[in-house]
Amino acid sequence: MSRQYDVHYSRRRTLALVVKNQQVSVKAPYGACRDFIADFVESKQAWINKQLHKQSDIEAARYNPWLHRRIMLFGQLRAIEVSESSLEQTDNQTINIVISKRVKHRQRYFNQQLLALMHDELCDHLSARIMQWQKVMNIAANGISVKVYKRRWGSCDSRGELCFNTLLAGAPHWVIDYVIVHELAHRVHMDHSHQFWALVNGYYEHTDQARLWLKENAHLLDFVR
Structure with missing residues (x-):
């Protein structure tokens, strides 16, 4: 039937x-x-x-932080505390999410708050790391932004502007470094040619390991419906 x-x-x-x-x-x-x-x-x-x-x-x-009350942040699982008012911070490893009783769609609001936190955390981390990698590679980006992507961790457009997936905040620092080098290399080669990979591997030694980590752990990072 x-x-x-x-x-x-x-x-x-x-x-x-x-x-x-x-x-x-x-x-x-x-x-x-x-x-x-x-x-x-x-x-x-x-x-x-x-x-x-x-x-x-x-x-x-697919990992669900709302149900598990945990989220991957820079490669480490962090506990999430949900409350109706701000709590005194007693544990630097615990993430506090405040949701008022008046909020109807609580899980949606929870995800929005979590994404906002991950956005800010990733922006802070990228600001220093991209500056360092630009000096090492002698390649400059024309702009940097962070947003949620469905099927990519980063991008480099024809204007030389780099954009990174908010959910990349869940990856370890060494994996984020790979994505930074990958996107900066696109400032020289906009394709994935042999020359492109030669440039990436010339500056980053753990390309295969980083790509494998992202492939095997994508389900822990992508909680956006």
């Missing part, structure tokens, strides 16, 4: 399946027969089930 699905019609010429957020939808041309669409979905059940299971595994692995 086929799963329920939505159909979205457009001027396209072929059928296409989309599985996102545990929902199945079909993109179809105007005038496509419902029976034809149903047969198409039925023929793709194995693929649909595979995608749904994959998304379930990803969701289960």
Whole structure:
């Protein structure tokens, strides 16, 4: 038996399946027969089930600071204390998040506060480290910003402006250094050519280890829905 699905019609010429957020939808041309669409979905059940299971595994692995009351900050798990008023700081390792009783969407507000803290922490760290790496590499950025990305840890645009993912604040300092060197190297090579990697590896010795750390720990850093 086929799963329920939505159909979205457009001027396209072929059928296409989309599985996102545990929902199945079909993109179809105007005038496509419902029976034809149903047969198409039925023929793709194995693929649909595979995608749904994959998304379930990803969701289960995603770290949730709201539930666990912990967050990764510069490579260390830090406890989070949630209160309705400001608390006297008794433990430098504990993060205090204040949420008023009047707040309706508490988890959303919690995430916003946590992202604001991570943004500030990362900005403070980057300001010193980027200045140092610019001197070492003799490469200057034309601007630096921090924001939340979905699929990248940093970027360098054609204007030479560097942008770093707020969630990178969860990574150890040595991994953040790799991302800094990576993006500064894009000021010279905007691609990922052999010359680019030669430049990165010429200044940073642990490229493979840093990339592996980010790959294996991404689920601990990315709590943004």
